[in-house]
Amino acid sequence: MLPKRILIIEDEKQIARFLELELKHEGYAVDIAYDGWGGLRKIEKYVPDLILLDIMLPEIDGLEVCRKIRQFSEVPIIMLTARDEVTDMVMGLDIGADDYITKPFVIEVLFARIRAALRKRIPLAHNSKVLISGDLRMDLLKHQVFRGKEAIELTKKEYDLLEYLLMNKGIVLTRDQILGKVWGYDYVGDTNIVDVYIRYLRSKLDEAYENKLILTVRGVGYIIREERNEN
Numbered sequence: 001m002l003p004k005r006i007l008i009i010e011d012e013k014q015i016a017r018f019l020e021l022e023l024k025h026e027g028y029a030v031d032i033a034y035d036g037w038g039g040l041r042k043i044e045k046y047v048p049d050l051i052l053l054d055i056m057l058p059e060i061d062g063l064e065v066c067r068k069i070r071q072f073s074e075v076p077i078i079m080l081t082a083r084d085e086v087t088d089m090v091m092g093l094d095i096g097a098d099d100y101i102t103k104p105f106v107i108e109v110l111f112a113r114i115r116a117a118l119r120k121r122i123p124l125a126h127n128s129k130v131l132i133s134g135d136l137r138m139d140l141l142k143h144q145v146f147r148g149k150e151a152i153e154l155t156k157k158e159y160d161l162l163e164y165l166l167m168n169k170g171i172v173l174t175r176d177q178i179l180g181k182v183w184g185y186d187y188v189g190d191t192n193i194v195d196v197y198i199r200y201l202r203s204k205l206d207e208a209y210e211n212k213l214i215l216t217v218r219g220v221g222y223i224i225r226e227e228r229n230e231n
């Protein structure tokens, strides 16, 4: 399964590092920005599954960051606040943050808040355990991929890439979106790797079949064909 990707926007490096380690241990993929602009730049490239947003940030504070994110995205946002920032926290909720937690916090409580925030926003399609396009079936519980009756062996990255494509079936994904979700921000800009892995996937999924499922949208990215199952 693709790990849920969490972006931490926090200027205190120790806290950011602590959160990164704990969240990774819980199975999340984690990215960090140390200031508001840095965070916004990352989100412009690719919107993560959830954002932990510190209120007191240099230059542009967490409230302003939250306001800007809400202009284009409904991504779950949990604000991190100090105890004496209660008014800020209330304002955060008013401008569209989903939740807040005061520092210092118990990590298990934060985990629970994260799970709750993620549950609220999961679209219906993501609850499905089997992803389908035409005769391609991806069983997320059994971790199996079939085209027709043919089982297809994929590496971890190929599997993650296919899962992301199938979850967004019928939607064109840019190379940067794919990089952000499957590889993380560190790779954004280095889009060759996407092309390489698309080639791997095609050789396993499409090459032997007349009906190609992975399509290139020139100058934009890739799309998996939205196809009704003919059965």
Ligand code: CA
Residues within 6 Å of the ligand: 010, 011, 012, 054, 055, 056, 057
């Ligand atoms: Ca801070």
